Amino acid sequence: MKQCNVAIAGLGVVGAQTAQLLLNNQSSYATKTGANITLKAVSARSKGKDRGFDISSLHWCDNPVDLATMDDIDIVVEVMGGSDGPALALTKAALSAGKHVVTANKAMIALHGMELAKLAEDNNAQLCFESSVAGGIPALKILREGLAANDIQAVSGILNGTCNYILSTMEQTGRAFNDVLSEAQALGYAEADPTFDVDGIDAAHKLAILQSIAFAVQPNFDNLSITGIRAITDMDISYAAELGYRIRLIGRATAAGDAGVAPMLLPMGSALASVTGPTNAVNYEATPVQTISAMGPGAGAGPTASAVVADIMDIASGRNTYPFGRAAKDLASQSGNTSTAAQSSYYLRLRVTDEKGVLADVTDVLNACDMSIETLIQKQLEDGKDADLVMILHEASSENLVNACDKLKTMSVVGDMSLPMAVQK
Amino acid sequence: MKQCNVAIAGLGVVGAQTAQLLLNNQSSYATKTGANITLKAVSARSKGKDRGFDISSLHWCDNPVDLATMDDIDIVVEVMGGSDGPALALTKAALSAGKHVVTANKAMIALHGMELAKLAEDNNAQLCFESSVAGGIPALKILREGLAANDIQAVSGILNGTCNYILSTMEQTGRAFNDVLSEAQALGYAEADPTFDVDGIDAAHKLAILQSIAFAVQPNFDNLSITGIRAITDMDISYAAELGYRIRLIGRATAAGDAGVAPMLLPMGSALASVTGPTNAVNYEATPVQTISAMGPGAGAGPTASAVVADIMDIASGRNTYPFGRAAKDLASQSGNTSTAAQSSYYLRLRVTDEKGVLADVTDVLNACDMSIETLIQKQLEDGKDADLVMILHEASSENLVNACDKLKTMSVVGDMSLPMAVQK
Numbered sequence: 001m002k003q004c005n006v007a008i009a010g011l012g013v014v015g016a017q018t019a020q021l022l023l024n025n026q027s028s029y030a031t032k033t034g035a036n037i038t039l040k041a042v043s044a045r046s047k048g049k050d051r052g053f054d055i056s057s058l059h060w061c062d063n064p065v066d067l068a069t070m071d072d073i074d075i076v077v078e079v080m081g082g083s084d085g086p087a088l089a090l091t092k093a094a095l096s097a098g099k100h101v102v103t104a105n106k107a108m109i110a111l112h113g114m115e116l117a118k119l120a121e122d123n124n125a126q127l128c129f130e131s132s133v134a135g136g137i138p139a140l141k142i143l144r145e146g147l148a149a150n151d152i153q154a155v156s157g158i159l160n161g162t163c164n165y166i167l168s169t170m171e172q173t174g175r176a177f178n179d180v181l182s183e184a185q186a187l188g189y190a191e192a193d194p195t196f197d198v199d200g201i202d203a204a205h206k207l208a209i210l211q212s213i214a215f216a217v218q219p220n221f222d223n224l225s226i227t228g229i230r231a232i233t234d235m236d237i238s239y240a241a242e243l244g245y246r247i248r249l250i251g252r253a254t255a256a257g258d259a260g261v262a263p264m265l266l267p268m269g270s271a272l273a274s275v276t277g278p279t280n281a282v283n284y285e286a287t288p289v290q291t292i293s294a295m296g297p298g299a300g301a302g303p304t305a306s307a308v309v310a311d312i313m314d315i316a317s318g319r320n321t322y323p324f325g326r327a328a329k330d331l332a333s334q335s336g337n338t339s340t341a342a343q344s345s346y347y348l349r350l351r352v353t354d355e356k357g358v359l360a361d362v363t364d365v366l367n368a369c370d371m372s373i374e375t376l377i378q379k380q381l382e383d384g385k386d387a388d389l390v391m392i393l394h395e396a397s398s399e400n401l402v403n404a405c406d407k408l409k410t411m412s413v414v415g416d417m418s419l420p421m422a423v424q425k
Numbered sequence: 426m427k428q429c430n431v432a433i434a435g436l437g438v439v440g441a442q443t444a445q446l447l448l449n450n451q452s453s454y455a456t457k458t459g460a461n462i463t464l465k466a467v468s469a470r471s472k473g474k475d476r477g478f479d480i481s482s483l484h485w486c487d488n489p490v491d492l493a494t495m496d497d498i499d500i501v502v503e504v505m506g507g508s509d510g511p512a513l514a515l516t517k518a519a520l521s522a523g524k525h526v527v528t529a530n531k532a533m534i535a536l537h538g539m540e541l542a543k544l545a546e547d548n549n550a551q552l553c554f555e556s557s558v559a560g561g562i563p564a565l566k567i568l569r570e571g572l573a574a575n576d577i578q579a580v581s582g583i584l585n586g587t588c589n590y591i592l593s594t595m596e597q598t599g600r601a602f603n604d605v606l607s608e609a610q611a612l613g614y615a616e617a618d619p620t621f622d623v624d625g626i627d628a629a630h631k632l633a634i635l636q637s638i639a640f641a642v643q644p645n646f647d648n649l650s651i652t653g654i655r656a657i658t659d660m661d662i663s664y665a666a667e668l669g670y671r672i673r674l675i676g677r678a679t680a681a682g683d684a685g686v687a688p689m690l691l692p693m694g695s696a697l698a699s700v701t702g703p704t705n706a707v708n709y710e711a712t713p714v715q716t717i718s719a720m721g722p723g724a725g726a727g728p729t730a731s732a733v734v735a736d737i738m739d740i741a742s743g744r745n746t747y748p749f750g751r752a753a754k755d756l757a758s759q760s761g762n763t764s765t766a767a768q769s770s771y772y773l774r775l776r777v778t779d780e781k782g783v784l785a786d787v788t789d790v791l792n793a794c795d796m797s798i799e800t801l802i803q804k805q806l807e808d809g810k811d812a813d814l815v816m817i818l819h820e821a822s823s824e825n826l827v828n829a830c831d832k833l834k835t836m837s838v839v840g841d842m843s844l845p846m847a848v849q850k
Contacts, residue, residue: 031641031755130571136714136717138566138567138717142571142719145566145739145744146567146732146735147731147735148734149730149733274694288446288726288727288728289721290561290722291722292561293721294567294717294718295717301713302712302714303713303715305713306574306711308574309574310570310573313570313573313574318745319744322457325457326456327456
């Protein structure tokens with residue numbers, strides 16, 4: 001039987017779970033792949049730490065980059081994290097040495113994916129990163145192989161479990177963002193520094209990867225428009241519900257070139273709106289298959305290790321794919337700006353001084369920017385002085401929306417203004 | 426570039442759509458696979474029929490089995506249907522000649538899968554049937570490759586779009602089964618002879634395939650317990666809704682050996698309950714990934730052709746897999762009976778004579794069979810003589826349920842009895 005030797009760099013929860021899967025399932029994996037997949041070497045920060053399994057029979061490297069040059073290693077698993085530094089150094093060294101690399105590192109792939117894909121091709125090595133997008137969902141395999149026959153029109157989804165947990169908990173409990181974030185941190189759903197999650201950066205890393213495979217473009221993180229969820233208030237969640245919508249952080253890229261991450265209003269009954277807690281979901285709109293959706297846990301040791309080992313088993317089985325679905329030379333470079341041509345309906349809430357003529361003034365400003373109100377809720381506040389104007393606006397370009405918001409902000413009667421959010425009908 | 430020549434047997438809607446995809450996307454498919462996939466030959470019942478594209482440049486065979494022995498064909502696509510006859514003859518002949526076979530034929534694979542898998546292995550050919558299960562959803566690829574690292578606990582789903590259309594339309598309109606079936610036939614959602622769909626046979630063919638891949642067993646259609654939806658009344662749908670459930674035809678196989686297709690009550694908010702119309706859905710419960718779900722169109726020319734061409738592209742890319750995820754010798758044979766050890770909660774409706782002591786008599790019979798009522802709706806009918814006892818019963822074995830139903834039927838006060846249905850909590 002073919003021998004396939006694996007080294008793991010990083011023994012955090014994902015690395016440890018990956019190691020245990022490989023150690024405990026060698027014979028069943030051999031039956032499925034026709035290869036004897038053997039964990040041979042590991043590298044981590046602390047050799048002595050108890051990880052719940054015995055590493056004494058494995059070769060230990062203090063420096064992860066040393067794994068790249070070990071003679072009898074076929075696949076290097078990079079689960080250390082960080083877009084640069086040791087992760088990038090190890091990945092480059094391993095690919096250069098003709099070793100296959102399996103990584104869960106979305107930031108590294110989103111930022112250095114092209115360079116690494118070329119390096120893999122040049123050295124006849126595979127570069128696999130299924131676990132980098134949507135955790136346990138085989139989101140890249142579905143897109144790259146399962147839907148390979150299709151023209152993709154759009155790929156979208158809930159790509160960050162932390163944000164989805166926060167938004168759905170705010171909705172279910174009526175609590176404020178900061179309060180729910182603190183709880184999520186205590187529960188381990190959010191990092192001590194939540195920036196990557198709540199500011200949409202993590203979701204954008206994943207979207208850059210999905211976009212590249214879906215539309216045959218070079219991954220270009222810098223090209224994405226990114227809005228996180230810090231500005232979402234419990235008030236907006238409750239108004240959205242009154243209007244029949246739920247707010248979700250959605251990453252979406254289209255064949256027309258639009259690509260971004262932003263909170264959106266989704267109809268209450270839609271598949272993505274029904275996704276609660278730290279679950280991820282990916283929607284593929286394509287011809288001729290129509291719409292395919294996949295849902296599952298977007299993070300955590302088990303789901304991530306499931307995807308890491310699936311990549312290892314693909315390589316061990318001899319199932320080769322280009323990292324981004326095509327050779328690097330067949331990926332188009334992206335222009336500096338995403339398209340802003342797409343029209344959307346928008347949600348906007350204005351806190352205004354409750355006096356005669358305000359609504360007329362607001363509609364005048366909107367009209368001047370070619371925008372108009374489709375649905376309106378007007379609510380007097382308890383102080384008797386202010387009111388909320390909650391609007392769903394008819395379809396317009398994002399350019400017109402930005403113009404209108406800029407003008408509305410200058411009006412003396414307009415106080416607080418919500419984050420404007422696209423509405424999916 | 427590697428050349429990969431394809432022949433298609435059957436030019437119905439799926440065959441015609443497959444042909445058009447291959448003819449129209451040759452260069453994009455070459456970029457993705459590294460192979461020049463070329464449609465060379467076709468066979469169908471009528472050569473002259475207008476199918477919306479030009480077949481004059483393609484080699485024509487009157488007898489589909491002749492495609493198996495054409496020298497320059499690498500992949501034979503079988504989309505004629507029928508578990509035996511020409512489809513089986515062609516598949517055997519093609520595999521015996523060392524040609525790869527891609528088929529959408531769930532009945533053939535469910536009934537002859539083992540024999541064909543062995544034939545494929547013996548001749549170093551691939552046998553692919555992604556399109557046979559859940560239409561456009563890459564349901565087999567997700568299970569066999571995407572979740573390859575996992576121990577599967579259960580695979581379940583909505584595997585027949587016709588039944589799901591009928592059940593969700595009955596629910597939305599309050600109309601009766603026969604009425605909605607006739608409409609579905611008129612709309613082309615159901616066949617003139619609806620037996621395979623509404624009696625659960627089509628779903629069971631698909632379940633036999635999923636079960637084999639999930640649990641490393643030989644596909645064994647005869648082993649499945651199968652109940653269709655003919656006995657579902659609008660009354661039961663409405664009572665189920667009152668209790669917070671929706672009725673769906675569910676195929677489910679577990680690691681414990683249970684495998685069957687039957688209507689079930691699912692909680693209103695659950696992912697599968699929210700699937701309406703002809704959509705399919707598959708749920709995978711597995712360790713360590715937890716639960717992954719996929720949804721999409723379960724039938725139709727576009728979705729099915731999408732999966733057929735994905736198989737062709739896998740073969741053209743050199744991505745080999747065993748048909749059922751392991752070599753034929755590694756698939757266990759199944760014993761004659763599925764396990765009946767699993768406990769379930771059940772829904773049961775009895776029409777009874779509305780007189781004193783009836784409920785006490787019914788509960789006595791249930792008690793004698795080790796069963797008890799969890800939730801009860803008692804409704805007097807308009808005639809004043811009869812009443813409905815609608816019950817959710819506490820968890821019990823299916824053996825106890827059958828005993829209890831047999832005894833209840835002999836009671837003089839019990840008239841009509843609903844199909845007893847498992848309830849998912």
